[in-house]
Amino acid sequence: xTVVTRFAPSPTGYLHIGGxxxxxxxxxxxxxxxxxxxxxxxxxxxxxxxxxxxxxxxEGLTWLELDWDGEAVSQFxxxxxxxxxxxxxxxxxxxxxxxxxxxxxxxxxxxxRAAGKPWKYDGRWRDREPADAPDGVEPVIRLKAPLEGExxxxxxxxxxxxxxxxxxxxxxxxxADGTPTYMLAVVVDDHDMAxxxxxxxxxHLTNASRQYQLYVALGWDIPEFAHIxxxxxxxxxxxxxxxxxxxxxxxxxxxxxxxxxxxYLLRLGWAHGDExxxxxxxxxxxxxxxxxxxxxxxxxxxxxxxLNGHYIRHGDDGELARMIAPTIADNRGKDLxxxxxxxxxxxxxxxxxxxxxxxxxxxxxxFYFNSSPLEFTDKARAQLDEAGCSHLSNLxxxxxxxxxxxxxxxxxxxxxxxxxxxxxxxxGKIAQPLRAALSGSTVSPPIFDVMALLGKDETLVRIxxxxxxxx
RNA sequence: GGCCCCAUCGUCUAGUGGCCUAGGACGCUGGCCUUUCACGCCGGAAACACGGGUUCGAACCCCGUUGGGGUCACCA
Numbered sequence: 234x235t236v237v238t239r240f241a242p243s244p245t246g247y248l249h250i251g252g253x254x255x256x257x258x259x260x261x262x263x264x265x266x267x268x269x270x271x272x273x274x275x276x277x278x279x280x281x282x283x284x285x286x287x288x289x290x291x292e293g294l295t296w297l298e299l300d301w302d303g304e305a306v307s308q309f310x311x312x313x314x315x316x317x318x319x320x321x322x323x324x325x326x327x328x329x330x331x332x333x334x335x336x337x338x339x340x341x342x343x344x345x346r347a348a349g350k351p352w353k354y355d356g357r358w359r360d361r362e363p364a365d366a367p368d369g370v371e372p373v374i375r376l377k378a379p380l381e382g383e384x385x386x387x388x389x390x391x392x393x394x395x396x397x398x399x400x401x402x403x404x405x406x407x408x409a410d411g412t413p414t415y416m417l418a419v420v421v422d423d424h425d426m427a428x429x430x431x432x433x434x435x436x437h438l439t440n441a442s443r444q445y446q447l448y449v450a451l452g453w454d455i456p457e458f459a460h461i462x463x464x465x466x467x468x469x470x471x472x473x474x475x476x477x478x479x480x481x482x483x484x485x486x487x488x489x490x491x492x493x494x495x496x497y498l499l500r501l502g503w504a505h506g507d508e509x510x511x512x513x514x515x516x517x518x519x520x521x522x523x524x525x526x527x528x529x530x531x532x533x534x535x536x537x538x539x540l541n542g543h544y545i546r547h548g549d550d551g552e553l554a555r556m557i558a559p560t561i562a563d564n565r566g567k568d569l570x571x572x573x574x575x576x577x578x579x580x581x582x583x584x585x586x587x588x589x590x591x592x593x594x595x596x597x598x599x600f601y602f603n604s605s606p607l608e609f610t611d612k613a614r615a616q617l618d619e620a621g622c623s624h625l626s627n628l629x630x631x632x633x634x635x636x637x638x639x640x641x642x643x644x645x646x647x648x649x650x651x652x653x654x655x656x657x658x659x660x661g662k663i664a665q666p667l668r669a670a671l672s673g674s675t676v677s678p679p680i681f682d683v684m685a686l687l688g689k690d691e692t693l694v695r696i697x698x699x700x701x702x703x704x
Numbered sequence: 705g706g707c708c709c710c711a712u713c714g715u716c717u718a719g720u721g722g723c724c725u726a727g728g729a730c731g732c733u734g735g736c737c738u739u740u741c742a743c744g745c746c747g748g749a750a751a752c753a754c755g756g757g758u759u760c761g762a763a764c765c766c767c768g769u770u771g772g773g774g775u776c777a778c779c780a
Contacts, residue, residue: 276780335777350705351705351706351776352776405777412778419780434774435710436774465773471774501717505718529709529772530715535730535731536715536731538730539729539730539731587742597741668739668740674740676740678740
């Protein structure tokens, strides 16, 4: 049997981090089994669906590099099929028309609540003659669900889940306006799309029992279910907008790398021994449903940040440079030419170990491309005091005469200058003013590397400009 | 409230009856490295919710309690 999974978000908002993990797990499982990973947009509720949200879902998945097989399916495009299925159930006597109005239902619900009783549709139209139908009420079609017995689902993550059938009511299949409900649509589509494993959030667990009964009524094979625990916010409740958990695009904007997000999401609820850093190839090889935990986990941005730092530190210099080049060009108002692109790439080595996200990386690279005189931070200016400037001016002429402009020779030269000036001097006394003059700040990659990268001319220009600014 | 699910350091987790005086990671923290900041390295504090069973033996199995969560729409 080929494995077919699907990610079926409703386009009512952006792709949330929880949805992203569901998509990841489905994708991983399909790829592990060399099966298919399908995408279906659950847009049967026309009022709540929007094309913007559909686009956001595509973009989010694309950014996460989770590719789906074939075209994304719009559930709404299958309405005729859904309706036909509902009608066939009606013909077979496995479903019936219910003429309760929405208002009637609301009243029943409120009465039940007032009486402190659990609410459940009482099936009053289950066996009633259509002739009794009141005028002016368009009926809904409900499933004639079993009244007794037990529905048992063997969930691949949660294990055996038993629900007494008497607690399940006759769910609506077709609304009064003839459109299918989610319950009908998922079952029909999952069947038609030959989905073998339904991997989705735990919040669907109670739906599974009802859907099970629909499969039975239809005489269809029941797919495997795997309900994965939800992701909670720091307060322990289901992650939602109020936790500030926006779309995955927000994480992109905050400078997170898709690989880091995937790695983090994978480890949230799934583990392979003590492995923490897991490449996507490795994840595909290792991923399984059995190792998914059964309890909910909290979203921890700090750990994601740490992982992101790891992926940046180990990232490819060229790729990182390409990622931040547009921002740097924007900030200085001019695109980077080939030489500058090369400089940026070579600068990555010293920069990437210091950044936790892409935005920090581009901020930290910016100084290489700002034109002198630089703007100085307060701390940098403090380094350019009398003593600092005196070292800088002493250095300018001798630096100019250096035959070779490599980090090592520059360092040797400056250390020699320091020893000569004062054998007890700390290198920092000279390095910090240099750093301030060259980068505008007190934090940068090793300063001799910076000088080498900047080149002799630019280095001397920046030092002189710094001296002039302070004069 | 009914139904359902869950329960190991603050957080993510390893652990499937003896290998556990419970391991890893993030965070916190002491130190080392060091031209700054990071990285890296070494060390530390920090958990089996509680109560009963079962067993020679329980973090692991069973029951209960407590706590947390999910779900109860002509939304998905």
